[in-house]
Amino acid sequence: xxxxxxxxxxxxxxxxxxxxxxxxxxxxxxxxxxxxxxxxxxxxxxxxxxxxxxxxxxxxxxxxxxxxxxxxxxxxxxxxxxxxxxxxxxxxxxxxxxxxxxxxxxxxxxxxxxxxxxxxxxxxxxxxxxxxxxxxxxxxxxxxxxxxxxxxxxxxxxxxxxxxxxxxxxxxxxxxxxxxxxxxxxxxxxxxxxxxxxxxxxxxxxxxxxxxxxxxxxxxxxxxxxxxxxxxxxxxxxxxxxxxxxxxxxxxxxxxxxxxxxxxxxxxxxxxxxxxxxxxxxxxxxxxxxxxxxxxxxxxxxxxxxxxxxxxxxxxxxxxxxxxxxxxxxxxxxxxxxxxxxxxxxxxxxxxxxxxxxxxxxxxxxxxxxxxxxxxxxxxxxxxxxxxxxxxxxxxxxxxxxxxxxxxxxxxxxxxxxxxxxxxxxxxxxxxxxxxxxxxxxxxxxxxxxxxxxxxxxxxxxxxxxxxxxxxxxxxxxxxxxxxxxxxxxxxxxxxxxxxxxxxxxxxxxxxxxxxxxxxxxxxxxxxxxxxxxxxxxxxxxxxxxxxxxxxxxxxxxxxxxxxxxxxxxxxxxxxxxxxxxxxxxxxxxxxxxxxxxxxxxxxxxxxxxxxxxxxxx
Amino acid sequence: xxxxxxxxxxxxxxxxxxxxxxxxxxxxxxxxxxxxxxxxxxxxxxxxxxxxxxxxxxxxxxxxxxxxxxxxxxxxxxxxxxxxxxxxxxxxxxxxxxxxxxxxxxxxxxxxxxxxxxxxxxxxxxxxxxxxxxxxxxxxxxxxxxxxxxxxxxxxxxxxxxxxxxxxxxxxxxxxxxxxxxxxxxxxxxxxxxxxxxxxxxxxxxxxxxxxxxxxxxxxxxxxxxxxxxxxxxxxxxxxxxxxxxxxxxxxxxxxxxxxxxxxxxxxxxx
Numbered sequence: 050x051x052x053x054x055x056x057x058x059x060x061x062x063x064x065x066x067x068x069x070x071x072x073x074x075x076x077x078x079x080x081x082x083x084x085x086x087x088x089x090x091x092x093x094x095x096x097x098x099x100x101x102x103x104x105x106x107x108x109x110x111x112x113x114x115x116x117x118x119x120x121x122x123x124x125x126x127x128x129x130x131x132x133x134x135x136x137x138x139x140x141x142x143x144x145x146x147x148x149x150x151x152x153x154x155x156x157x158x159x160x161x162x163x164x165x166x167x168x169x170x171x172x173x174x175x176x177x178x179x180x181x182x183x184x185x186x187x188x189x190x191x192x193x194x195x196x197x198x199x200x201x202x203x204x205x206x207x208x209x210x211x212x213x214x215x216x217x218x219x220x221x222x223x224x225x226x227x228x229x230x231x232x233x234x235x236x237x238x239x240x241x242x243x244x245x246x247x248x249x250x251x252x253x254x255x256x257x258x259x260x261x262x263x264x265x266x267x268x269x270x271x272x273x274x275x276x277x278x279x280x281x282x283x284x285x286x287x288x289x290x291x292x293x294x295x296x297x298x299x300x301x302x303x304x305x306x307x308x309x310x311x312x313x314x315x316x317x318x319x320x321x322x323x324x325x326x327x328x329x330x331x332x333x334x335x336x337x338x339x340x341x342x343x344x345x346x347x348x349x350x351x352x353x354x355x356x357x358x359x360x361x362x363x364x365x366x367x368x369x370x371x372x373x374x375x376x377x378x379x380x381x382x383x384x385x386x387x388x389x390x391x392x393x394x395x396x397x398x399x400x401x402x403x404x405x406x407x408x409x410x411x412x413x414x415x416x417x418x419x420x421x422x423x424x425x426x427x428x429x430x431x432x433x434x435x436x437x438x439x440x441x442x443x444x445x446x447x448x449x450x451x452x453x454x455x456x457x458x459x460x461x462x463x464x465x466x467x468x469x470x471x472x473x474x475x476x477x478x479x480x481x482x483x484x485x486x487x488x489x490x491x492x493x494x495x496x497x498x499x500x501x502x503x504x505x506x507x508x509x510x511x512x513x514x515x516x517x518x519x520x521x522x523x524x525x526x527x528x529x530x531x532x533x534x535x536x537x538x539x540x541x542x543x544x545x546x547x548x549x550x551x552x553x554x555x556x557x558x559x560x561x562x563x564x565x566x567x568x569x570x571x572x573x574x575x576x577x578x579x580x581x582x583x584x585x586x587x588x589x590x591x592x593x594x595x596x597x598x599x600x601x602x603x604x605x606x607x608x609x610x611x612x613x614x615x616x617x618x619x620x621x622x623x624x625x626x627x628x629x630x631x632x633x634x635x636x637x638x639x640x641x642x643x644x645x646x647x648x649x650x651x652x653x654x655x656x657x658x659x660x661x662x663x664x665x666x667x
Numbered sequence: 668x669x670x671x672x673x674x675x676x677x678x679x680x681x682x683x684x685x686x687x688x689x690x691x692x693x694x695x696x697x698x699x700x701x702x703x704x705x706x707x708x709x710x711x712x713x714x715x716x717x718x719x720x721x722x723x724x725x726x727x728x729x730x731x732x733x734x735x736x737x738x739x740x741x742x743x744x745x746x747x748x749x750x751x752x753x754x755x756x757x758x759x760x761x762x763x764x765x766x767x768x769x770x771x772x773x774x775x776x777x778x779x780x781x782x783x784x785x786x787x788x789x790x791x792x793x794x795x796x797x798x799x800x801x802x803x804x805x806x807x808x809x810x811x812x813x814x815x816x817x818x819x820x821x822x823x824x825x826x827x828x829x830x831x832x833x834x835x836x837x838x839x840x841x842x843x844x845x846x847x848x849x850x851x852x853x854x855x856x857x858x859x860x861x862x863x864x865x866x867x868x869x870x871x872x873x874x875x876x877x878x879x880x881x882x883x884x885x886x887x888x889x890x891x892x893x894x895x896x897x898x899x900x901x902x903x904x905x906x907x908x909x910x911x912x913x914x915x916x917x918x919x920x921x922x923x924x925x926x927x928x929x930x931x932x933x934x935x936x937x938x
Contacts, residue, residue: 059923059926062919062922062923063919063920063923065916065919066915066916066917066918066919066920066922066923067916067919067920068916069912069913069915069916069919070912070913070916070917070919070920071916072909072912072913072916073890073909073910073911073912073913073914073915073916074884074885074890074909074913075909076905076906076908076909076912077884077889077890077893077904077905077906077909077910077913078884078904078905
């Protein structure tokens with residue numbers, strides 16, 4: 050009897066255990082356990098805390114309330130007012146001496162990678178992207194539709210832009226469809242709508258204002274695309290570089306211009322037409338400034354309340370500017386004057402940074418744009434509206450861009466008063482997205498670059514049969530094919546080197562002149578893997594010998610200090626062996642985190658041949 | 668030699684005092700500790716396997732991840748789980764099987780030692796080795812991996828891993844009671860390394876091929892790994908209670924298996 054009971058008890062325990070196990074396993078397997086979901090979430094923020102900011106100056110998107118209390122949680126803004134009761138258990142923040150702004154909207158960016166997370170650190174809670182990989186935009190959109198995304202800015206995107214074959218937008222290494230005839234406009238726009246594009250971005254620019262010549266869609270195609278976008282209920286926004294192009298775009302019925310022209314000042318008649326047609330303008334003065342050779346963001350990186358929150362590559366990008374062609378007609382003064390005239394004429398101005406171009410970085414550069422808008426003549430209040438309520442209205446984002454009961458709690462608390470001194474917009478104390486506080490980790494305690502045993506500094510003497518290097522990942526051929534170009538290069542060791550040495554590295558190839566930024570040549574990575582930053586700061590210069598066909602070649606240096614775009618210098622490979630010394634400072638780097646050196650041919654060198662030998666650091 | 672089971676009445680007739688009972692527990696644990704310490708075949712691999720793997724993958728490869736994946740922190744949790752599982756499987760599985768074979772069980776049952784002391788000593792040693800492994804990995808992580816956790820994070824990890832010794836000790840007991848004394852060591856080795864690998868304790872589960880990834884949640888170590896990852900602030904795939912439930916179920920099943928093994932064993936002899 051008792052043994053039967055024991056047996057039943059045993060079976061019961063076994064069954065209950067089995068059931069527990071199966072239930073546990075089944076419940077643990079939830080869909081979407083993706084790799085990204087597992088990535089660093091250092092300290093999980095507490096779920097739905099009600100927060101109150103008391104006694105704070107509020108810029109509500111349109112006007113200023115000198116002293117108010119704002120209460121919010123993840124469901125949205127619960128109360129705004131001067132005599133708001135703060136419920137018990139609320140996290141209260143003393144807002145005296147501070148200003149609360151709506152989460153900022155950057156109306157012109159190109160987002161990829163972790164750009165949206167980085168934007169959030171600087172108070173940008175929504176980015177209106179003007180061209181990115183359509184699949185990336187689709188992923189972001191899907192996540193936003195599934196529920197609140199707390200750890201990165203929301204994205205609205207044009208997805209794939211509309212441009213001519215070989216036109217602006219095709220040089221960024223993303224293979225995209227292009228448009229060559231007006232008859233294809235409808236199908237092309239349908240494809241964009243199918244990809245989920247929130248609006249249609251059209252490039253109507255032959256780059257003459259930058260002293261270049263690029264293919265552009267024609268005026269009839271522009272008109273056809275705008276018509277197609279309008280008929281499908283999508284905004285048509287146009288990238289222009291000149292007043293002439295802006296005129297065509299407005300005439301074609303565009304909803305907005307996503308850059309301001311910078312070649313000629315507008316006349317009153319044109320301003321009147323822009324205003325009466327209700328066309329909005331996103332001037333992107335930051336990138337206009339950079340296009341005139343001024344590193345637009347250099348001053349930001351130096352600020353004590355900004356610099357420590359920037360990654361080295363971001364600070365590097367802020368310190369760069371576009372190379373300026375002597376034929377460039379871009380003038381920052383004209384651009385500023387145009388913004389002032391348009392603003393005076395009643396045209397809606399939206400703040401956009403065009404990050405991540407040289408001189409810009411996601412998030413932080415929107416604040417630079419606000420400063421430039423104020424320089425151009427907007428009041429700080431109008432500039433702030435250009436980054437909050439105005440883009441929200443123009444792009445139909447009814448749930449944000451203002452601080453009002455029931456709207457999303459995307460908020461930025463700053464020290465001081467940006468409604469009188471726009472520079473205070475960067476004195477960020479707290480950022481909330483969907484009512485949840487955003488972590489703002491400092492970036493200035495980065496791990497150092499990989500230490501490299503560079504010995505005496507000798508890289509390669511090329512006296513072996515193969516192009517070997519004494520350290521680092523070594524030599525590989527790098528060409529613009531990775532960006533859709535057709536340039537080629539080959540390298541091989543040949544007899545007869547510099548200063549009587551046994552052999553040297555011969556580089557031969559062809560340059561594809563149709564590509565906007567062609568390159569081809571050998572690249573040396575000093576770190577253990579390609580493009581891993583290596584510390585070579587105990588050296589100060591690069592020394593090498595060259596000989597060749599008399600052509601002018603480029604030496605490019607890659608470093609996070611330079612942002613995403615390498616710095617370069619040139620050398621002539623003459624018929625005789627010549628020794629070259631290039632100091633790190635020539636590139637504006639200190640060798641602390643050198644990623645690669647590239648010896649490259651460039652535009653105008655359909656066939657090239659040069660030799661390199663005795664490469665070393667000194 | 669034939670095994671004799673002492674009638675339970677005898678034990679009941681001569682109860683030990685509380686003091687003696689505690690002393691018996693303590694001595695048994697102390698001798699178990701001395702035994703393991705003097706067995707380099709246990710102590711070295713149990714401590715060194717996780718430390719070696721962690722140094723290789725967590726610290727060595729970690730710096731090449733480019734900041735996208737915090738390998739030192741992730742693998743601190745997963746190799747911590749791996750280590751504790753190893754300590755439990757070897758500590759209980761192998762030693763119980765071997766001691767069964769040596770006839771220790773019969774001797775112990777014949778001695779006045781409280782029967783619980785034998786198990787308690789082994790559990791205590793599993794937990795102690797678990798603590799040593801956590802300390803060793805944490806030291807490596809802080810010193811060479813730059814891992815920084817809040818105090819609550821370290822405590823959470825420690826508690827999860829030490830409690831995590833229980834289900835795998837139960838499993839060890841099951842293996843120890845069912846396996847032959849000579850086949851226990853190879854059997855535990857065959858179970859330990861592949862189970863750890865397939866449960867995502869060596870590398871993040873996302874790096875494994877699809878079918879393995881799908882199967883991982885059916886493996887008990889996966890659930891301890893998930894709880895450990897949650898402790899260091901990394902997101903996990905399911906709610907904590909599900910992992911706890913799976914581990915509790917696994918403990919129950921293991922204990923049932925152990926009971927079957929010991930019942931069967933009472934009729935058998937080992938030469």
